[in-house]
Amino acid sequence: MTKPLLFLFLLLLAACGQAETAVTPPVVPANTATATTASVVPTGTAIPTLPPTGTAADAPAAPTAVPTDTPTPLPPTPTAVPLQPVDEIQLSPVVTEGLSLPLYVTHAGDGRLFVVQQEGLISIIQEGALLAEPFLDIRDRVGKDANEQGLLSLAFHPRYTQNGYFFVNYTNTAANTVVARFQVNAANPNLADPASEQILLTIEQPYANHNGGLVKFGPDGYLYIGMGDGGSQGDPQNRAQKGNDLLGKILRIDVDVAGEAPYGIPASNPFVADDGVRNEIWAVGLRNPWRFSFDRETGDLFLADVGQSQWEEVNFRPAGTPGGENYGWNRMEGSHCYQRDTCDTTGLVLPIFEYDHSQGCSVTGGYVYRGQQFPALRGNYFVADYCTGYIWRLFPMADGRWQSDSVLESGRIISSFGEDANGELYVVDHNGGVYQIQSVDD
Template sequence: MRGNFAVEGLPIAERIEKGAVSIELETVASGFAAPVDLQISPDGTGRLFVIDQAGKIYLIVNGVLQPALFLDLTNRLVSPLGIIGSHDENDYDERGFLGLAFHPDFANPASPGNQKIYTYTSEPITSPADFTTDPAPASINHQSVIAEWTVAVSDANLIDPNSRREILRIDQPQFNHNGGMLAFGPDGYLYISLGDGGAANDSGDGHGPAGNGQNINTIHGSIVRIDPLDPLTTPDSNDLVAANGKYRIPVDNPFVGLDGIDEIFAHGFRNPFRFSFDSVTGKLIVADVGQNNVEEINIVEREGNYGWNLKEGTFRFDPATGQVSGNLAGLPAELTDPAAEYDHDDGIAVVGGYIYNGTAIPELAGKYVFGDFSRSFAAPAGRLFYADLETGLIQEFIIGADNHELGLYVKGFGVDADGEIYVLASSTLGPYGTGGVVLKIVGL
């Protein structure tokens, strides 16, 4: 499976085959530009919140897409989205509205987290950042911003637009590799995924000689763990108040009191676009998008180093060429390999999903449901997979009685209160148009 080679596209001999699980995809809502995330509010209402990369949160109540937006952040985003800036539906971009999380005490009136949500957005450079790269970039493309919002007192289906409290602002040297996922762990802390800052091979402006993924003195290329509440509302907490005074840092984060950034929980990532926690075991599962060869699914633990840019998957990575080889001699022993991987013969960008803990498809129980963005950027050819993370075996779903192709770009996943999983996809490459859909995975 691994040899002494340095070729593009073929480090893994085995292809992903069709498995035995047949599914159908039920359309829940459509008309989005680029849906990238779906969340539920922890209040028992069953509402679904769809995050559109173009800047909006849509609300689905009892299966019906509501005409009013929960929140519109379009005017806060870097503009125009798209590498070319043409507003064309196939103008690709990795910036935008990327993540949403509800505080676990969202429905607890006695908690400072009551009615609080958190957003991850790509914004223009409007104020000094809390973090930049090491060394600082010669130019900054945009800033990643984490903010807190509060639901309007008068309307449970609307965010108070005046409630915004900025928590964290991070310089990004390039447009890509932003990470963008937000989720609260079973420990009650907010986890944030941050990519290596962009460009390619973790090199160039804003990337030090060793790259950002391996540099614990930059926040890029990491999973961050914080308590996002205003420290003034948590006076009894033993956690550290952040340097900007806007959040707390868990005292058991691995680099607290040591060399390295206190907020980092784990590092060595290229672009951990999506991650999730297993609702049964609590395991943190991070899908890390690869460079030219290998896509990763990692089970992430505190203080873990997941290899980038020394490794891509289980292979040595050469930043000078962007290629991989099987020669692992001399690599640090502490690098953690992925639980599952595949190469670019089967797709070009992993999109992380969720462990299936629903009941509608019993044969999926305990499997990790995820996908790949597309076989190419030129056409919508996304794929839907499920994996056994104990063995690393990845299989592809059979879609429909006719075993048809998905025919869409896969852009995200979501899970509802019953543990059933949703696919977020679009017929268009970029964050424009109306080709985005929310599809529910159901048994055939």
């Protein structure tokens, strides 16, 4: 990517009708407006402030509801958890050549890593080497006219070894979101069949940015889909809060259905009894949730949401939460009222972690570490900033609050974290590399 294009991508990513039906979420347990927010104060070299991408003119009109006081997060508390020294962690190269704009890496449970490339390719890393032939090539149907479009993610079916199914999220040539299923070649495990595509969902996109893009299976076996608010600035159509619009949401669908229907609606989805809300919706009030993950040991959900002009955030929901959360956008950005002095926070879920744009411009959510290499970091959640390459860890306190620490100043354009079958973590550099988080002694 040339420097001008990369700069444009950074700015867009940072920035980045039907009758209105407001979503009334069900009552959910804590992490509401009184939840703790740990603000990052990274160590090491200070990072210059990046220019904001929105202006007051881009903001939605103030709500007519009677506002309440702005929530005041509790201050972070010192931790008794031993800290893995920063100078003992490094990014060790796995593949640094042969990849074009890699966005995502995942595994199929068999030692291979699969790298999603934005132009429409999925490649395989096997035994540390990039295979010459791509696993999947759908460049003929992927639209790439804008910097946040393209082939965005990949999720293997929980029974992939039996059925060979995997799912992708991409922008088609009409600039709309497509969630589709493909199947591996029965005779060659390193090759998928592009003609096997079954489209599950096509979602119209009003603008070229904030596509979300992640597909991921939860511990319940359902497919979760991250959808951005449709783009522009400030969610001008208030799509993230509309119940009849799939944008600005997390969706949850059942891909294991009999008959001709491309997918089913889980009976436990939170809005199945509400005629005014799309039944696919699991959570609302999100700007661009392009990275989220489930703790492989506990099932807890960590959801990173890219901010608008000032705040990046990570949200948390414990396993077993019934869904229906409202994460607040565009009423709030992080734990702060968006473009207004006060706002109604009733029923909103506030982040456990946020940082402002003096420290970055676009959050890249990661994973809870469950590997063996760093015992002191087990149970810690890793998160980074796309623009600055800073990597932090979050860890829970005994009282249920969260603390954060700077782990590494990577110098990379971090488009994604990855996790292998053993729980070890990887970082994807959008400029063309995959790296493993390792000890400096390795």
